[in-house]
Amino acid sequence: MIDFQYSRASDVADAVRQMAGSPSAKFIAGGTNLVDLMKMDVERPAKLIDVSKLPLSKVEATAGGGLRIGALVRNSDLAYHPLVERRYPVLSSALLAGASQQLRNMASVGGNLLQRTRCAYFYDTATPCNKREPGSGCSAIDGHNRMNAILGTSEACIAVHPSDMCVALAVLEAKVHVTGPRGERAIAFTDFHRLPGDMPQRDTNLDADELVTAIELPPRGFATNYTYLKVRDRLSYAFALVSVAVGLELEGGTIKEARFALGGVAHRPWRRTEAEAVLRGKTAGEPAFAEAADLVLRGAKGFGHNTFKIDLARRTVIRALSQAANGTPQSQANKKIA
Amino acid sequence: MIGNDDGSDNNARMARSSGATGRAQANAASSVSVAVTVNGRRHALTLDPRSTLLDVLREHLDLTGTKKGCDQGQCGACTVLVDGRRVVSCLMLAVMHDGASVTTIEGLAKGGTLHPLQQAFIDHDAFQCGYCTPGQICSAAGLIAEGKAKTADEIREAMSGNICRCGAYPNILAAIQQAMRQS
Numbered sequence: 250m251i252d253f254q255y256s257r258a259s260d261v262a263d264a265v266r267q268m269a270g271s272p273s274a275k276f277i278a279g280g281t282n283l284v285d286l287m288k289m290d291v292e293r294p295a296k297l298i299d300v301s302k303l304p305l306s307k308v309e310a311t312a313g314g315g316l317r318i319g320a321l322v323r324n325s326d327l328a329y330h331p332l333v334e335r336r337y338p339v340l341s342s343a344l345l346a347g348a349s350q351q352l353r354n355m356a357s358v359g360g361n362l363l364q365r366t367r368c369a370y371f372y373d374t375a376t377p378c379n380k381r382e383p384g385s386g387c388s389a390i391d392g393h394n395r396m397n398a399i400l401g402t403s404e405a406c407i408a409v410h411p412s413d414m415c416v417a418l419a420v421l422e423a424k425v426h427v428t429g430p431r432g433e434r435a436i437a438f439t440d441f442h443r444l445p446g447d448m449p450q451r452d453t454n455l456d457a458d459e460l461v462t463a464i465e466l467p468p469r470g471f472a473t474n475y476t477y478l479k480v481r482d483r484l485s486y487a488f489a490l491v492s493v494a495v496g497l498e499l500e501g502g503t504i505k506e507a508r509f510a511l512g513g514v515a516h517r518p519w520r521r522t523e524a525e526a527v528l529r530g531k532t533a534g535e536p537a538f539a540e541a542a543d544l545v546l547r548g549a550k551g552f553g554h555n556t557f558k559i560d561l562a563r564r565t566v567i568r569a570l571s572q573a574a575n576g577t578p579q580s581q582a583n584k585k586i587a
Numbered sequence: 588m589i590g591n592d593d594g595s596d597n598n599a600r601m602a603r604s605s606g607a608t609g610r611a612q613a614n615a616a617s618s619v620s621v622a623v624t625v626n627g628r629r630h631a632l633t634l635d636p637r638s639t640l641l642d643v644l645r646e647h648l649d650l651t652g653t654k655k656g657c658d659q660g661q662c663g664a665c666t667v668l669v670d671g672r673r674v675v676s677c678l679m680l681a682v683m684h685d686g687a688s689v690t691t692i693e694g695l696a697k698g699g700t701l702h703p704l705q706q707a708f709i710d711h712d713a714f715q716c717g718y719c720t721p722g723q724i725c726s727a728a729g730l731i732a733e734g735k736a737k738t739a740d741e742i743r744e745a746m747s748g749n750i751c752r753c754g755a756y757p758n759i760l761a762a763i764q765q766a767m768r769q770s
Contacts, residue, residue: 255619255636255682277683284639284678285659297636299683325672329735349748350733351726352660354672355679485747582741 250287254296261428261462264300268458269430271296276460278321278357281348282364290374291365291381305359305462308332314468317426320359320461324414325350327358336470338578339494342477343417345581349486359461362415362425362441365452366408366516367488368397379405380449387449395554396488399562400546401515406449407552410442410517416494417477419510419518421466429459442517449516471496471508476572478579478586479512480565485584489513491562493569497533504528504537509570511545514562521545533574535567542566621685625650626694634681641665641676644691652692652721656750663749666722666729667691673729675748692721695728703769704728707762715753723749727763731770739764 254274258264268274274296277283286292305319308330316332327333328344344353347361365371370378370388377386389397389407397407418438425436442453455461474497481487492512498505507528511519524544531537542563549559568586572578577587622631625648632647641658644650644667653676656664660678667676668690695702704724707713714720726749730736736745742763743756751759 250637252617253636254617255680277680280680280683281660281675281678284680288658297680301683349663350730350745351663351666351673351675351748352678354729355674485744582736582738582744 251290251293253287253294255299256296257299258303261303261305261460264298264303264460265429265458267298268460271298272457274298276300279323279355279360281352281356282360286365286372289372291372300460301357311465316466318358318464318466320463321357323354324348324356324358324361325353328353336472337417337421337466338470338472339420339475339477339496340414340417340466342475342578342581343413343492343494346477346479346492347413358414358464361412362461362464363453363455364410364412367411368408369393371408380408380445383448383450390552393554394552396490396513397552397555398515399549399551399555399558400511400519401444401517402550402552403445403447403449405447406445406516408445408449408516409513410452410515411488411513412518413477413479413489413492413512415442416492416510416512416518418464418466419520420494420496420508421470422508423467424465425455425461426463426465427455427459427461429456433462435465438518439520445516452516469496469506471498471573474499474573474576476569476578477581478565478569478572480561491558491565493562493565494518495569495573497528497570497573499533499574502532502534504531504533504574507541507570509541509545509566511562511566514549514558519545521547528570533570535571538567538570538574539563541570619682621682623681623684623686624688626690632681636680636682638681639677640667640669640679640681640684640689643681644676644689650691650693653725654718654721656719656722661750662719662722663726664719664722666726666749668725668729671729671732673726690725690728692725695724702728703766704731704762707765707769708759710765711758711762712755713758713762714751714755719749719751719753723751723759727759727766730763731767742767 275294277297278301305321307319309317328341333341370376376388398409423438425441477494479489479492489512495509507525524541618633620633644653654664656662658677660675665677730745736742
């Protein structure tokens with residue numbers, strides 16, 4: 250790990266001010282990803298600005314019937330928060346599908362949004378990687394790419410975003426509140442994470458001098474018909490090969506509202522509004538689910554080791570939509586698939 | 588650079604640990620003062636900001652019960668309790684935890700009586716090589732305090748952050764269930 254300066258931020262304004270004065274600094278909160286990347290020499294910040302003690306740890310109901318989640322709320326506290334368990338169980342389930350309890354006790358929700366990819370070549374500083382070193386090339390495209398993307402890829406990068414939480418937040422249409430030298434703004438969740446394009450070094454549309462302060466959930470929580478189904482190489486404590494978050498509203502057997510997003514397949518949580526629109530007004534059942542799965546995966550492309558994920562994703566989407574429609578969400582303790 | 592409330596001299600200990608953390612102690616100009624309470628004893632420390640809590644426990648405080656496995660947050664061998672919650676100490680920068688209260692495997696027994704989890708691990712032969720055991724026991728102590736996992740499936744899931752390469756999992760589960768019945 251390179252030597253760095255360490256300083257504590259006294260409040261949000263101080264954190265933003267300190268960052269404005271040191272362009273090569275980084276904020277640190279839980280540190281579960283950043284400290285690891287610094288040990289690997291992938292991240293080399295000249296300064297760490299410790300924001301972990303800022304007063305951003307509240308979960309509050311909003312006047313509009315939604316929920317405002319402070320950026321420093323720990324992943325485990327959010328997963329077990331009574332309002333989240335009751336009104337947004339897909340978020341609780343996704344959080345519990347990620348990492349281990351030790352890491353969830355440390356990791357902040359703001360940091361979870363900003364996780365870097367787990368692509369092996371991003372971590373391996375002996376190999377080219379456009380995300381780590383723009384212009385050096387992508388080692389994954391012709392390399393070991395079992396865990397890599399099948400949707401939204403570019404010639405520069407086929408990395409995936411590793412978060413489970415973010416897949417649920419995409420379904421819930423969360424907003425990300427940020428603050429920086431130019432003031433505060435709210436970023437819609439669909440606009441928060443980017444596709445790699447020709448700038449894979451940029452994971453999100455957050456500016457480098459901005460700080461995430463909160464995540465806001467709208468009132469609609471899909472508490473009755475939801476699931477988070479994660480398929481991975483071992484039953485727990487592994488990143489997704491494919492995961493699917495679903496929220497449905499049903500009237501009898503007819504689908505009134507449908508949202509679903511995929512994790513483990515792209516550089517950001519993968520949603521396609523046409524695939525959701527095709528479900529509305531249809532009878533909940535395999536024919537409709539298969540049509541939606543084909544639409545969400547249209548244009549999917551494998552790179553050899555990960556080509557199996559296209560069919561796996563199709564089947565996982567159908568299974569997840571069935572779980573949600575049947576009111577039998579995936580248990581994150583008993584991994585038998587319902 | 589290190590002082591205990593009981594005034595014991597740590598110079599010899601510092602010298603001993605300089606091989607392992609010499610690089611981390613090279614730049615005194617950027618060092619940071621913190622106080623942490625470990626197993627009930629307060630330590631005032633001046634640290635290179637790169638020092639992880641794991642390295643501080645092992646190299647500065649000579650508490651070598653906490654093990655360094657992967658050093659990347661993937662194996663759970665370094666699990667300790669910070670302010671009562673289980674965490675992986677290898678991914679924590681110690682300077683970020685000024686005022687924290689840390690419990691390690693050395694702090695679980697009370698007055699010569701083993702912690703119920705320690706006794707249960709012996710009763711059920713819940714280890715083979717023993718390297719992961721301090722982390723398993725601290726993690727299980729955190730799990731019991733959380734009060735969320737009750738069934739065998741839930742305990743297995745909640746313990747998935749602790750890898751045992753000897754494969755003692757069935758016995759670890761039985762030991763945790765025994766301690767849970769006693770708590």
